[in-house]
Amino acid sequence: xxxxxxxxxxxxxxxxxxxxxxxxxxxAVVVSRDTPVDNMPTSQLQNIFLGxxxxxxxxxxxxxxxxxxxxxxxxxxYRDLLGQSPAQVKAHWSKILFTGRGxxxxxxxxxxxxxRLIADxxxxxxxxxxxSLDGSVKALELTP
Amino acid sequence: MxxxxxxxxxGSQPRHGIQRLAxxxxxxxxxxxxxxxxxxxxxxxxxxxERNNADASARTLTRDLTETYEAQVVRVLRDIRRxxxxxxxxxELHGSDATLAxxxxxxxxxxxxxxxxxxxxxxxxxxxxxxxxPSAIDYRTRLPGALHSDELQVAHSVPxxxxxxxxxxxxxRLDAADGNFAGVAVITVDAAFLVAAxxxxxxxxxxxxxxxxxDGKIRVxxxxxxxxxxxxxxxxxxxxxxxxxxxxxRLAVSPIDGIERYIGARQLxxxxxxxxxxxSRAEQLAPTEARVNTYLWRTAAANALVLLIVALLWRMSxxxxxxxxxxxxxxxxxARQIEYLAYHDGLTGLPNRSLFSKLLxxxxxxxxxxxxxxxxxxxxxxxxxxxxxxxxxDAGDQLLCEVATRLKGCLRESDTVARLGGDxxxxxxxxxxxxxxxxxxxxxxxxxxxxxYILAGEAFRVTASxxxxxxxxxxxDEQTLTKNADTAMYKAKEEGKNNxxxxxxxxxxxxxxxxxxxxxxxxxLELDQFELYYQAKRDVNTGEVTGMEALLRWRHPDLGLIAPxxxxxxxxETGLIIPIGKWVLESVCRQSAQWREQGIxxxxxxxxxxxxxxxxxxxxxxxxxxxQQTGVDAASLELEINEAILMRDPPRSLTAxxxxxxxxxxxxIDNFGVGYSSLALLRQLPLDAIKIDRSFMRDLSDxxxxxxxAEAIVAMGHxxxxxxxxxxxxxxxxxxxxxxxxxxxxxxxxxxxxIPAEEVAAMLKGLATGQx
Numbered sequence: 001x002x003x004x005x006x007x008x009x010x011x012x013x014x015x016x017x018x019x020x021x022x023x024x025x026x027x028a029v030v031v032s033r034d035t036p037v038d039n040m041p042t043s044q045l046q047n048i049f050l051g052x053x054x055x056x057x058x059x060x061x062x063x064x065x066x067x068x069x070x071x072x073x074x075x076x077x078y079r080d081l082l083g084q085s086p087a088q089v090k091a092h093w094s095k096i097l098f099t100g101r102g103x104x105x106x107x108x109x110x111x112x113x114x115x116r117l118i119a120d121x122x123x124x125x126x127x128x129x130x131x132s133l134d135g136s137v138k139a140l141e142l143t144p
Numbered sequence: 145m146x147x148x149x150x151x152x153x154x155g156s157q158p159r160h161g162i163q164r165l166a167x168x169x170x171x172x173x174x175x176x177x178x179x180x181x182x183x184x185x186x187x188x189x190x191x192x193x194e195r196n197n198a199d200a201s202a203r204t205l206t207r208d209l210t211e212t213y214e215a216q217v218v219r220v221l222r223d224i225r226r227x228x229x230x231x232x233x234x235x236e237l238h239g240s241d242a243t244l245a246x247x248x249x250x251x252x253x254x255x256x257x258x259x260x261x262x263x264x265x266x267x268x269x270x271x272x273x274x275x276x277x278p279s280a281i282d283y284r285t286r287l288p289g290a291l292h293s294d295e296l297q298v299a300h301s302v303p304x305x306x307x308x309x310x311x312x313x314x315x316x317r318l319d320a321a322d323g324n325f326a327g328v329a330v331i332t333v334d335a336a337f338l339v340a341a342x343x344x345x346x347x348x349x350x351x352x353x354x355x356x357x358x359d360g361k362i363r364v365x366x367x368x369x370x371x372x373x374x375x376x377x378x379x380x381x382x383x384x385x386x387x388x389x390x391x392x393x394r395l396a397v398s399p400i401d402g403i404e405r406y407i408g409a410r411q412l413x414x415x416x417x418x419x420x421x422x423x424s425r426a427e428q429l430a431p432t433e434a435r436v437n438t439y440l441w442r443t444a445a446a447n448a449l450v451l452l453i454v455a456l457l458w459r460m461s462x463x464x465x466x467x468x469x470x471x472x473x474x475x476x477x478x479a480r481q482i483e484y485l486a487y488h489d490g491l492t493g494l495p496n497r498s499l500f501s502k503l504l505x506x507x508x509x510x511x512x513x514x515x516x517x518x519x520x521x522x523x524x525x526x527x528x529x530x531x532x533x534x535x536x537x538d539a540g541d542q543l544l545c546e547v548a549t550r551l552k553g554c555l556r557e558s559d560t561v562a563r564l565g566g567d568x569x570x571x572x573x574x575x576x577x578x579x580x581x582x583x584x585x586x587x588x589x590x591x592x593x594x595x596x597y598i599l600a601g602e603a604f605r606v607t608a609s610x611x612x613x614x615x616x617x618x619x620x621d622e623q624t625l626t627k628n629a630d631t632a633m634y635k636a637k638e639e640g641k642n643n644x645x646x647x648x649x650x651x652x653x654x655x656x657x658x659x660x661x662x663x664x665x666x667x668x669l670e671l672d673q674f675e676l677y678y679q680a681k682r683d684v685n686t687g688e689v690t691g692m693e694a695l696l697r698w699r700h701p702d703l704g705l706i707a708p709x710x711x712x713x714x715x716x717e718t719g720l721i722i723p724i725g726k727w728v729l730e731s732v733c734r735q736s737a738q739w740r741e742q743g744i745x746x747x748x749x750x751x752x753x754x755x756x757x758x759x760x761x762x763x764x765x766x767x768x769x770x771x772q773q774t775g776v777d778a779a780s781l782e783l784e785i786n787e788a789i790l791m792r793d794p795p796r797s798l799t800a801x802x803x804x805x806x807x808x809x810x811x812x813i814d815n816f817g818v819g820y821s822s823l824a825l826l827r828q829l830p831l832d833a834i835k836i837d838r839s840f841m842r843d844l845s846d847x848x849x850x851x852x853x854a855e856a857i858v859a860m861g862h863x864x865x866x867x868x869x870x871x872x873x874x875x876x877x878x879x880x881x882x883x884x885x886x887x888x889x890x891x892x893x894x895x896x897x898x899i900p901a902e903e904v905a906a907m908l909k910g911l912a913t914g915q916x
Contacts, residue, residue: 068256068257069256069257070276090257090258090334091336091340093255093257093258094258094334094336094337094340095340095341097255097258097337097340098216098220098337098338098340098341099216099340099341100216100219103255104255104257106251107255107256107257
């Protein structure tokens with residue numbers, strides 16, 4: 001069936017193009033290179049970024065680093081990895097902050113700033129567009 | 145009783161009330177009412193307790209939430225004030241233009257996703273801002289006070305021009321190092337942040353929390369997930385007393401959305417704001433109301449069940465009462481039926497013998513009390529047996545029923561007809577004015593019974609015989625009246641049937657002789673019921689007692705003293721005269737011997753012989769033996785024989801007299817003059833005396849023609865050499881006549897009545913002393 005095979009390939013190609021146009025960025029979770037962690041469960045990532053825990057695997061102090069709002073990578077990170085809309089995240093941190101049970105992560109603008117801060121701070125954890133990955137930081141493998 | 149005096153309750157009324165309570169139609173409704181009241185009373189108080197508890201806990205919750213919220217808001221506002229202080233400090237060091245950059249670099253700005261920070265110049269121009277769109281806003285229009293005001297300013301909430309979300313603006317004057325006005329620091333905060341403490345779990349969808357300025361303008365208000373701002377409310381009403389320490393919770397209807405709420409509010413210290421928390425009453429009390437609903441449903445169900453049970457019990461009790469009543473009625477009717485059967489004839493339905501006897505007894509008592517007469521009619525059908533035999537019992541029964549109906553038709557309401565059994569009926573007429581009426585009724589009955597009957601398709605005639613007895617003439621008691629009516633009925637049968645007879649004296653004496661005397665006479669000797677009376681004979685000239693005639697009397701236990709003429713015929717017929725006569729002879733001789741021994745009298749005694757006795761061949765022998773046994777001289781015993789007996793069979797009489805004469809006793813002819821004695825025979829007979837019949841004495845007084853006859857008899861006796869005795873002498877005139885005509889002796893009531901043996905001695909002594 002060579003005719004059909006070629007059709008399927010074309011369809012997949014069109015789909016990939018559409019996804020990239022919609023800004024479906026691939027998000028990478030990053031830590032400093034000397035952080036002794038290579039992977040972590042997605043649930044722990046969620047807990048760290050929603051303020052429920054402040055530790056990385058191996059009892060290392062975790063310092064989450066957020067990006068500023070209106071950022072595609074940020075929206076993708078919360079939507080894909082934390083399952084939260086921007087409004088939900090805002091409401092979540094509003095409540096924690098208002099009731100005095102914690103402070104939201106520091107926000108910085110852009111992948112480069114994230115990489116700059118993380119590279120020098122062991123335990124700091126953030127996220128960037130996968131395309132921005134370079135040797136300055138280490139991407140963590142997320143396990144289910 | 146005076147009208148103003150209250151009527152006293154009678155003693156029986158309270159008891160009556162209690163008794164009424166025990167009646168089912170009062171008891172069961174009362175029970176149902178009481179149980180229902182208890183159930184609903186209990187449910188109501190439980191509901192009250194639940195609601196009060198819910199109200200109290202809602203108020204407590206409102207107060208707690210209000211106070212917590214106050215603390216949180218105060219902390220946030222102090223953070224903002226601290227931010228302003230940091231900005232003042234930084235602007236003094238680095239100038240107001242560089243402040244934001246320095247702070248951002250140091251991470252000292254409040255979180256950007258909720259807060260924006262701006263710096264305005266002294267004239268209000270924007271110098272720096274963290275806003276993404278700083279040019280879109282002119283803060284000079286937002287701020288309520290002057291730019292150089294020393295106070296912390298809290299602007300009215302406005303929507304973010306980009307996102308449309310409410311934001312709240314705070315502003316604080318910045319001073320230069322020399323103290324001059326350097327500009328204004330502005331911090332905006334997402335209004336939703338200030339109500340982030342809202343928890344749907346605790347406050348529901350209709351609770352609310354928020355901030356109000358002391359100007360009455362709502363800065364932010366959240367209800368459920370809805371955030372609003374800008375409404376005006378009455379600050380005075382919300383916080384009546386700002387200085388109060390405790391949070392006052394009140395219940396009021398919200399002017400904004402019309403929902404009734406618990407409202408807690410507190411004026412903040414040091415800030416021109418009021419915090420408030422409200423809880424919807426309906427929401428807070430919903431679980432309680434649901435429970436209350438459950439209670440009420442359960443109560444209703446329990447009540448329905450109880451009512452059902454009570455109703456069932458009532459019904460059962462009613463059924464029981466009804467069945468008891470039926471049972472009682474059945475028992476009563478059964479008893480009545482039994483009583484009816486006991487007192488009524490099964491065939492005709494007429495009263496039976498028992499009832500009749502009772503009714504007659506009552507009627508007699510009434511007649512006695514009112515001195516009235518009553519009549520008893522005893523009715524027997526003639527030849528009923530023949531009808532029964534030829535037509536069968538069914539026809540006979542039919543006939544009896546028809547007769548019963550006709551009898552009733554002949555009588556008055558007050559009369560009673562009863563069936564005694566068989567073809568015997570009896571009627572009692574309790575009010576009878578005279579015998580004529582009774583006869584009329586009897587005739588009416590006879591003609592009614594005599595009308596033809598249709599039995600088994602054929603016409604028959606039946607007649608009736610009726611006997612009538614009347615109270616009080618024919619009997620004083622029920623048994624006598626019935627028996628006498630029966631006797632009269634037999635008389636009617638004898639008279640040819642189909643007629644009625646009245647019970648009379650004649651019937652009475654006849655029946656007495658027939659029924660009573662014969663049987664009791666048989667036992668009279670054994671029972672020693674005979675007695676002897678003695679009547680003296682006297683010499684007509686001297687008045688001396690010449691002899692005593694023994695007279696037999698029967699002392700009957702019921703009838704009293706009976707003279708021989710009433711029972712002598714029966715004694716003769718039955719042959720009882722022989723032993724009786726023997727007893728008389730023995731008794732007289734023994735008495736005579738006794739008198740002699742006592743020296744009272746030496747007079748002779750005389751005894752009457754009956755015909756049968758006289759002709760008894762054993763008499764002379766018996767007589768001899770008796771005389772020997774008693775030691776009485778034969779010459780002092782005189783035997784009197786009725787003239788009629790002697791003349792019945794003269795040759796036999798001669799033989800018998802001769803045999804007696806041989807014994808040595810004297811012989812007298814009794815009742816002489818009424819028989820047909822031939823003088824020839826008289827001459828042959830060995831006689832001693834004649835006793836002239838009493839009928840001659842009676843005739844002496846009235847008809848002159850009788851006197852010569854008496855004279856002739858006396859003369860004839862003398863001619864024959866006999867003693868002449870006159871019987872039945874009752875007057876002086878008779879005595880004079882007899883004395884004039886040489887009659888020897890006299891006997892009668894004029895001189896002496898018959899007297900018992902024991903009185904004889906006294907009588908003789910009286911004569912001897914000349915008392916007579």
